[in-house]
Amino acid sequence: MTLRAQTAVVTGAAQGLGYAIAEAYVAAGMKVALMDIRGDILKQVSAELEARGGDVLPLTVDLSDAGETQAAIDRTLAHFGAPRVLAHNAALLITRSMQEITFAQWQKEINIILQAAFILSKAVWQPMIDAGGGSIVYLSSGSGYKGFVEEVAYNPGKHGIEGLMKCLALEGAAFNIAVNCATPGAPINTPMSASNYTEQQKERWVDPALLAPAFVFLARQDGAGMTGHRVAARADGKWDAIDLL
Numbered sequence: 001m002t003l004r005a006q007t008a009v010v011t012g013a014a015q016g017l018g019y020a021i022a023e024a025y026v027a028a029g030m031k032v033a034l035m036d037i038r039g040d041i042l043k044q045v046s047a048e049l050e051a052r053g054g055d056v057l058p059l060t061v062d063l064s065d066a067g068e069t070q071a072a073i074d075r076t077l078a079h080f081g082a083p084r085v086l087a088h089n090a091a092l093l094i095t096r097s098m099q100e101i102t103f104a105q106w107q108k109e110i111n112i113i114l115q116a117a118f119i120l121s122k123a124v125w126q127p128m129i130d131a132g133g134g135s136i137v138y139l140s141s142g143s144g145y146k147g148f149v150e151e152v153a154y155n156p157g158k159h160g161i162e163g164l165m166k167c168l169a170l171e172g173a174a175f176n177i178a179v180n181c182a183t184p185g186a187p188i189n190t191p192m193s194a195s196n197y198t199e200q201q202k203e204r205w206v207d208p209a210l211l212a213p214a215f216v217f218l219a220r221q222d223g224a225g226m227t228g229h230r231v232a233a234r235a236d237g238k239w240d241a242i243d244l245l
């Protein structure tokens with residue numbers, strides 16, 4: 001199926017992996033709604049993508065805030081109509097122990113990862129049904145299936161989106177909607193990695209653009225294709241799926 005002239009919603013699109021995904025969707029001829037809290041970078045990113053012929057809608061939004069998240073997806077739907085793909089990539093990882101973290105800090109990370117996944121998916125669900133199908137992708141992590149110290153917010157958030165993905169993949173089958181999680185299958189050079197990787201990991205990190213083909217593949221999926229999987233996006237442009245249902 002062609003993605004040309006179809007719409008993508010990419011969160012956390014100002015930098016890192018989200019930017020690489022948005023770039024790949026523009027290169028595939030898609031219209032792209034770009035959501036990020038960093039309005040300053042988003043402005044520059046939008047200008048870059050428009051200069052390459054992209055039809056983009058930059059939306060400065062704090063995805064930890066339910067009202068702002070709803071308003072951003074409502075604007076997207078009014079502007080572009082039903083998206084072919086929702087790629088919820090934004091996340092915040094602040095390593096803090098249980099003794100250090102406050103409830104407000106915990107809730108912020110959970111809201112960006114899990115609450116926003118729910119609000120965005122709920123908003124596009126009926127439009128995707130009415131359009132005859134679509135694809136939803138949540139960015140997961142090794143933190144989506146195993147524990148790590150000082151990840152008492154990020155880790156349960158990632159476990160949460162894996163659960164939401166499994167339920168929605170089952171419900172989406174009747175409506176031709178694919179729902180998958182994706183995880184970097186290689187260490188990637190992004191601002192998040194810069195703050196959290198060891199020097200040894202940084203020696204092997206790769207440009208996130210190398211992982212982008214997996215997200216183009218996922219945008220093409222619907223209920224008859226790959227759904228209910230965690231997909232590892234590899235640096236050689238390929239991907240592996242782990243069956244999770």
Ligand SMILES: NC(=O)c1ccc[n+]([C@@H]2O[C@H](COP(=O)([O-])OP(=O)(O)OC[C@H]3O[C@@H](n4cnc5c(N)ncnc54)[C@H](O)[C@@H]3O)[C@@H](O)[C@H]2O)c1
Binds near residue numbers: 036091092184191
């Ligand atoms: N970097 C890695 O090695 C790695 C590993 C596993 C999973 N992941 C996942 O991949 C995804 C992308 O990671 P990355 O390394 O590109 O991260 P990053 O921190 O470099 O980029 C995340 C983007 O999300 C945006 N964002 C943060 N808080 C926001 C908020 N409240 N509202 C709106 N936007 C907000 C940031 O401004 C940024 O543009 C994340 O979901 C992350 O958990 C990354």
